[in-house]
Amino acid sequence: MKDKLLNVSLSPHVYGRFSVHQMMVDVVIALLPALAMSVYIFGLHALRVTLIAIVSAVLFEYIIQKFMLKVKPSISDGSAIVTGLLLAYNLPSNLPWWIIVVGSLVSIGLGKMSFGGLGNNPFNPALVGRVFLVISFPVEMTTWPKPLLTDRWQLADASTHATPLAIVKEGLFAGEAYPDLIAQIPSYLDLFLGRMGGCIGEISALALLLGCLYLLYRKVITWHAPVSMLGSMFIFSGLLWLTNPAKFADPLFHVLAGGAFLGAIYMTTDLVTSPMTHQGMLIFGTGIGIITILIRVFGAYPEGVSFAILIMNAFVPLINRMCKPKRFGE
Amino acid sequence: MTLLYTILSLSISGIVAAVILYLIAQQFKIDEDPRIDEVENELPLANCGACGYPGCRNFAEAIVKANSLEEFYCPVGGNECMAAVSRVMKLEHAKKDPMIAVVRCNGTLSNCKKTSHYDGAKTCTIETLTYSGDSDCSFGCIGLGECVDSCPFDAMYMDPKTGLPVIIEEKCTSCGNCVKACPRNIIEIRKKGPKSRRVWVSCVNKEKGGVARKSCLVACIGCGKCVNVCPFDAITLENNLAYIDFEKCKLCRKCVPVCPTKAIHECHFPPRKKPENKIDHNAKVTT
């Protein structure tokens, strides 16, 4: 017995079930229904984009850590897979492969590794990649394939199609009244189920909600940021809509169309780039909701979720400093 | 016409801003003694804090403010640096012998066996906080290298073979940051000595002889032989631990061969003749 050394460390001596790896796996699992929905809507192209994004993200992380930073690669924690997956979800399914690879490089290299790897990045890496692509390749990034309701399994080029948000934005800009535009966009049920044009992951609110329930059950995320973001979007766009129903889109449309659900469930809850306290998360989500509507209604882009999240990411250190938890006994 | 208007209005607002800036700068101008800059230029500018001030600038300010060099000494720059400062200040400066940091522990992995495995956060202070340490010696070096991290001059490294820190003599400036960093006060700033020759007790174990010896093969067991043999009363024995006062030590080296556990170290001396050794050894046995 004497020759074996006992381990000594400070308490505690038992640890909980959470690990970074497990949490990343949970996020990937939660994202799968949305991928399935996307393949159903857009065909195998969606799968192609997703695979290219994931593989290139993992590869870039490995290369940068191994050869540039000269540290032990940490791809096994799975965060690169999540980044790749989320990036793919923010891309149209007919994007050329090389643009996806550039997006992955920007996400991993600029968004994550340049700050010191997982945990040190102030901005959501997947969104950094997406915004870079939106600004660099505006045409490719805003050309969405038509939802394939027939010929689902072909890989040939499909015809292009605008997203509901773009239709409404352009219509309102051209001076058409909102009630007239409703006829041109899919019904709210279609929006909820995902039968619309758009990026791979953002189309089906239903599939994203399924994933959300799983993450809530696994206690990886909390409800605060998503609910406050969707809530503030709903309230703020609702107020605008009430002032002039002809000029502004109704709140339900804003919440269901575009990337609101994807952003709310998977981007505002990104562990690294969201505030620490529940109170902070509420402020964070509210800010994102308001900025999203501001961009959608008054800005140049039809979609504003990714910009809004990045802007609020920059405020996270301030929010953390401001929102201290309630100290016991004070 | 619009062009002219634009140029004019921009130029005027620029001038107004410049005037405001100038006024503000005048308002908040601080009159500084130019000697502060001069003194600072003579300092090593390592901002190590060895002088007792947060940085070289603060040290220079303190010197100028006190207008005296009596209490001030930059151990990093040494006498040369202080001479330069004294030329600037036109004051006499204190002269000190060059010093160096000395690690007073020889509890290498083979001398001092590990008795448990420390698994907590890898810093010396936290291990000290946790328990008596992963060997039986609760005084000796822990070996997690907080001193190395604290050295602003890259003058230390951990020897993976011994598990002890090593001080690179050419680089050590005796700033004393490692002394502060070590939670067990193992490192001491001692006189560098002529030709870097010095003698020291390489142990800080205050346990009784038998206990100390059991935990480490080269521990000072407090036998007092070195005290008896020292012709200059430079060695004191307190709490079962011998200590050589470097101010009194004349580097005769008589204590080194006497030590039964080889806890007294010497460095940079020429190799000694063998017979001397023997006589010394016998002499100790009789005392």
Add this chain to the structure above:
Amino acid sequence: MRDSTINSKTFTIGGVHPDDHKLSADQPIKDMPLPETVYLHTGQHIGAPAKPVVEKGQTVKVGDLIAQSSGFISASIHSSVSGRVEKIDQVADVTGHKRQTIIIRVEGDEWNSQIDRSDKLKGSIDLKAKEIIERINNAGITGLGGAAFPSYVKLMVPDGKKAEFLTINAAECEPYLTADHRLMLEKGKELIIGIEILLKALNIDHALVGIENNKVDAIETLQSFIGKNKRIQIIPLKTLYPQGGERQLVKALVDREIPPPPKGLPIDVGCVVFNIGTVYAVYEAVQKNKPLVERIITVTGKTIKNPSNFKVRIGTPISKLIEAAGGMPKNTGKVISGGPMMGKALNSIDIPVTKGMSGLLLLPDSESTRKPVLNCIRCGKCVTKCPLGLEPYLIMALTEHGYFERAHAEKILNCCECGCCTYICPANRPLLDYIRLGKTTVNKILREKEKK
């Protein structure tokens, strides 16, 4: 009380729920056989170490005073065996540091004649409040929950403060430990009398006993002995760590928040907190005149052969306890004194049992090492789980980089070292290690400032 699992109280901020692993809950308390030698540290409690009053070679009986308390916060030590004082030497304690220790070689088992050793229940409390406190002080009783704070000090309510509630901590929120649970099942009547003694000493009428609802049998047992006594109330608590922390316990039982340390004490909100194990020691001291010479210890672990609850003489080497529980399994990687959340890992099994040791936990190799530390992913789990509303991730970062002033401003000294943050951290960061370092450093800085 029947639906105790539904109507359970708890504290409001943070907390975690580690797996129970109460392996020894069904094991009755067994007497440990006498060891050959006992090692009694003179400093087993918080405060000044006791001064030895015996000499080498002297014979002592069980219960004889061998070291006198020195100072207000201190506790006397009594011999836990009969025999001859072998020597007074330096022996390692739970931290591995050597402390003054009285070593007694056991010869027979002769007790001090003033101690009533019969099992007979003694219900009537004859002593006056002052005499009770005196008796508790003389018996060397300290808190048996872990911190070992001298008990009589808590009964001396300082001027200007008023005690309203006696809150008894029977939560036993640490996983694995079952000593208090067994004590409640087997010595319920004695415990009720013990609580009455403390009520009398404090001159108050309300005692609240908080028991976690994973010990329904203990709740029912104690309730049946209380009957219609309105002075004592059993309150089921939710199974949530750290329910037994004094701040959390007082919050759950009387819904008051003790102000933050170092100045805030339970008495500031009118509460006096005692551990249930201490209550039993109080009963024995007051009714049976028996000083604190033995205590109940859970020896447990997934790999150990017979997880058990032992009544042990203080000073017994813990290697004897492990032997009695079936020996040390080959794959043991860590031995912990106390529970897994707040216990101290030992570097040797040769150290003796002290008054504050509530359990002995053996962890196998697979559970005894920490996982590699990753970057903080800022998930905020440590913030939401901290029962004191602190931000462990921030305090750790501040301490790591030496910003102790800011750490102090972030209330580092409020930390109760419960370990919820390190427990929950998905990146395996040693949060509490650094917070402890920060606490000691900040305390040091404050002391130096005070001197100036």
